[in-house]
Amino acid sequence: GNSVTQMEGPVTLSEEAFLTINCTYTATGYPSLFWYVQYPGEGLQLLLKATKADDKGSNKGFEATYRKETTSFHLEKGSVQVSDSAVYFCALSAGDQGAQKLVFGQGTRLTINP
């Protein structure tokens, strides 16, 4: 079945550090890939997405590239800020139409210290 594995947390970094959160997936067909973020006290928000191989999703300085050969979608940011502290979820949606259930990883809690 479809599954997502992301790096265990928590992750603690200093402000302006480089961030990588690893995400790998197992899926049949050609899934769409997503990163969602949950800030404290809020719901999940879509951070970025990619719908086909070699696509790069980007938003708010975050980037992730859909790598079919390594079945990965690692999240990166060159210089993190305190406001990036949140829980990050990698997810996939399988199926041709896209309006399918999301399969999530276990989430990675990120804390950025000033």
Add this chain to the structure above:
Amino acid sequence: EAGVTQFPSHSVIEKGQTVTLRCDPISGHDNLYWYRRVMGKEIKFLLHFVKESKQDESGMPNNRFLAERTGGTYSTLKVQPAELEDSGVYFCASSQGLNRATYEQYFGPGTRLTVT
């Protein structure tokens, strides 16, 4: 435009009691999803409505869970009777349509359910 809303934000009940969670999707969104996150683990799919019809309920854990979406607007998720392992955060999401231009899911803030 109002986002997805959920009520209550937090519920504490005793084992054996009944709880009903409510989700109001974004107006005009045909697709409504329920997910839950138990004990800090991954968020898991429960079911998917298209308008008032259940499109996929493969994630519903057992028959103690009943979801409805009368009239294709808001949805309720009832747990009866609640068990300790039902504790977690229940998320609702909605999306406008079925094609890749409209399938983005917008999530509500979640309902934290604690069963004691």
